[in-house]
Amino acid sequence: MSDLLERLRARGWRMTSQRRVVAEVLDGDHVHLTADEVHARAVARLPEISRATVYNALGELVSLGEVIEVSTDGRAKRYDPNAHRPHQHLVCSRCGTIRDVHPAGDPLTDLPAEQRFGFTVSAVEVTYRGLCPGCA
Amino acid sequence: MSDLLERLRARGWRMTSQRRVVAEVLDGDHVHLTADEVHARAVARLPEISRATVYNALGELVSLGEVIEVSTDGRAKRYDPNAHRPHQHLVCSRCGTIRDVHPAGDPLTDLPAEQRFGFTVSAVEVTYRGLCPGCA
DNA sequence: TTAGTTGCAAAGGCTTTGCACGCGC
């Protein structure tokens, strides 16, 4: 499970107790926490960790490509550690729950050349919206 | 061109000079302005219009379903008046330019039932990312 | 040792809110 920590160590990411806790909090499936939620969980293990440090660590994990930043609503960004298997998000419009999904096919190829306006397209984000079983 | 204003009037939206200006500023194709940009353009025509009024009007247009709110980056939300033809966005990762695109096929059907986690899926947002001709 | 990391507190960008005044219907 703790792939994230492994990978970070392997990549020579300078490790501190704060960074380790942030990485541990993020590890897992269907994890999509806001910076504040990460901070809250980190504080439970390391009471003196500051918000700024959490933001620093998250920003680095994103630049390293080990965590994906998602803005599913207009509110706080969420951080998704599932960066190594391409996937999309299924979001409940009511309670905000997010699930990772892996539809068949490559959405990248769905945009024909004549619709690309000369762009070089390199990535696609897909968000499915609806109501989860609990909210429906 | 001024479909938006027409529709709003037809729907009995209480009209004021401020609301008219906001609707006029938003009207057109490939329009994806931030609230602040809308305000700036509105001020050019109606110097005393306030930011709060612009936010109010935008919020209502979104609830009415006449304008779509898009958060392409983690920054300010953008407002897209092209709410009546389903479409997706092509975003330049460098300069932020947005183009509306209309790929073939219905992305809604791409998510098989066994991947829906019991959700009732009602909408899909697709964002293609890349570099525009100018930035490439 | 030494460059990189942390915590604090303050500032910053974007958005919402409360309330008195003003205007569309």
Next chain:
DNA sequence: GCGCGTGCAAAGCCTTTGCAACTAA
């Protein structure tokens, strides 16, 4: 005239920044 819309200024949420003290390698 009534009720909703407007403007102002203040507050709010989320995030970034500056800087001195600290610590992993």
